[in-house]
Amino acid sequence: MxxxxxxxxxxxxxxxxxxxxxxxxxxxxxxxxxxxxxxxxxxxxxxxxxxxxxxxxxxxxxxxxxxxxxxxxxxDGTAFWPGDKMARAQVLSWMFFEQYSHEPYVAVLRSWTKYLNMTPEMAARESELRDRGYAALDIMEKQLSYSDWLVGDSYTIADICLYAYTHVADEGGFEISRYTGILRWFERVRTQPDYVPISWQPSGD
Amino acid sequence: MxxxxxxxxxxxxxxxxxxxxxxxxxxxxxxxxxxxxxxxxxxxxxxxxxxxxxxxxxxxxxxxxxxxxxxxxxxDGTAFWPGDKMARAQVLSWMFFEQYSHEPYVAVLRSWTKYLNMTPEMAARESELRDRGYAALDIMEKQLSYSDWLVGDSYTIADICLYAYTHVADEGGFEISRYTGILRWFERVRTQPDYVPISWQPSGD
The missing domain is CATH 3.40.30.10 (Glutaredoxin)
Structure with a gap:
C-alpha cells in the first residue's frame, strides 16, 4: 500500500x-x-x-x-502518460511550465488569499503575481481554445498537473470565467472515470 | 540537425x-x-x-x-537517464526541485547581479531570495556530502540540470566555497567525457 x-x-x-x-x-x-x-x-x-x-x-x-x-x-507505463518520446516530453514541458510559471502565482495567491493574513510585503507583490498568473492562464487558454487536452488527444498527467490549481484559481481572486476554453476543459476533466474533487480523501478501509 | x-x-x-x-x-x-x-x-x-x-x-x-x-x-533511452522507474522519477524530483526551489533564487540573483541594474524593488527582496537560495544549496550539499551523484551511481540529467546554475552561483554572490561536497561534485562533472563549459558554442561547421 x-x-x-x-x-x-x-x-x-x-x-x-x-x-x-x-x-x-x-x-x-x-x-x-x-x-x-x-x-x-x-x-x-x-x-x-x-x-x-x-x-x-x-x-x-x-x-x-x-x-x-x-x-x-x-x-509511467499507463495511459496517463502515453505517446512517443516527443509527446512524453511535451507532457513534461507543461509540467515544468506549471512549477515555474503557473504555481508560484496562481497557487501562491490562493494561499495568501484563502489561508494566510496578507502582510504589507505580500500586498506590495500582489499585482506582479496576478499579472504573471494571468499570463500563465492566457497560455493555457491559447492551447485549450483549439485542443481538448494539453498534449495529444487524451487526458494525461499534464492535465492533472495544471488542473489542480487552475480549477481553484478563483479562490485566489482570478476571474477564471473569462477563459471559455479552460472552462470547457474543466468539464472534460471532471467527467473522467474515477474523478474525485480536491476535498475527497480515501476512506481508509 | x-x-x-x-x-x-x-x-x-x-x-x-x-x-x-x-x-x-x-x-x-x-x-x-x-x-x-x-x-x-x-x-x-x-x-x-x-x-x-x-x-x-x-x-x-x-x-x-x-x-x-x-x-x-x-x-530518454540513453545512459544520461538510466535506472528503474523509481530512479528515473528521482531524477525528475531533483529537476522539479531545481525549477521551483533553486533556479528562482540562485539563477535570479545571478541575473540581477550580473546582467541587470538592481532596482530598489529587487534590493528589497534580495535577502529573502538569498536565504532561499542557500536553503537549496544546503539540500544539495546534504546529498553530495555522501554521494558522488544526485541519483544512483552515475552522472545523469539531474546533475546537468543542477550543475548549470550552481556552478556559477558565485556570480550571484553565493559563497559556494563553503560547500565542500558540491565543490567535489563540480570537479566530477567537469571531468565527464565531452564536457564543455557554459561559454562554449558549437562551431557551426
Missing amino acids: FTLYDQSTSGNAYKARLLLHQLGHDFQTVEVNTFDGSTRTPEFLARNPVGKVPVLALPDGSHLAESNAILCYLA | FTLYDQSTSGNAYKARLLLHQLGHDFQTVEVNTFDGSTRTPEFLARNPVGKVPVLALPDGSHLAESNAILCYLA
Whole structure:
C-alpha cells in the first residue's frame, strides 16, 4: 500500500490523490501541514529535505518528493502518460511550465488569499503575481481554445498537473470565467472515470 | 540537425548545449535574448508561448520548450537517464526541485547581479531570495556530502540540470566555497567525457 504525506488544502497533494484514485491504487494519507511546522520536523525532513507536501511512501519504504515527479512515477507505463518520446516530453514541458510559471502565482495567491493574513510585503507583490498568473492562464487558454487536452488527444498527467490549481484559481481572486476554453476543459476533466474533487480523501478501509 | 534557440548567458540554455554535445548530436544555435525583446516577437512566441529560452527545434520542424523537458527528451533511452522507474522519477524530483526551489533564487540573483541594474524593488527582496537560495544549496550539499551523484551511481540529467546554475552561483554572490561536497561534485562533472563549459558554442561547421 502507498502512503501519501498529504495536506488536504494543497493542490500539489491533490494531484497525487487524484491519480492514485484514478489508477485504482490502495493508499492511505497522513495529514501534515506546512502552516503549523509539521513539515519541518526531523522525521518529515528525513522523508523530504525540502519540507513540502506531497511525499509518496512506497511499499518498500522509499520516499519520493515533488508532486510532478510523483505523477510521472505513478503514470509511467499507463495511459496517463502515453505517446512517443516527443509527446512524453511535451507532457513534461507543461509540467515544468506549471512549477515555474503557473504555481508560484496562481497557487501562491490562493494561499495568501484563502489561508494566510496578507502582510504589507505580500500586498506590495500582489499585482506582479496576478499579472504573471494571468499570463500563465492566457497560455493555457491559447492551447485549450483549439485542443481538448494539453498534449495529444487524451487526458494525461499534464492535465492533472495544471488542473489542480487552475480549477481553484478563483479562490485566489482570478476571474477564471473569462477563459471559455479552460472552462470547457474543466468539464472534460471532471467527467473522467474515477474523478474525485480536491476535498475527497480515501476512506481508509 | 537540431536547432537550439539559445542565449549564451543562460544556465537553462547551457543545460541543453552541454547534453547535445555530450550525446554527440549535430546542432546549431540561434541566439535570442530575453533582455532585448527578441523572445517576445510573434515568430518566437509561435515556437514557445512562454517567451523563454531554450527552445529545441527538431529536424521535423516541431518545437520543445522548457530546459528540463529538453534534457528528458534528449536523454530518454540513453545512459544520461538510466535506472528503474523509481530512479528515473528521482531524477525528475531533483529537476522539479531545481525549477521551483533553486533556479528562482540562485539563477535570479545571478541575473540581477550580473546582467541587470538592481532596482530598489529587487534590493528589497534580495535577502529573502538569498536565504532561499542557500536553503537549496544546503539540500544539495546534504546529498553530495555522501554521494558522488544526485541519483544512483552515475552522472545523469539531474546533475546537468543542477550543475548549470550552481556552478556559477558565485556570480550571484553565493559563497559556494563553503560547500565542500558540491565543490567535489563540480570537479566530477567537469571531468565527464565531452564536457564543455557554459561559454562554449558549437562551431557551426
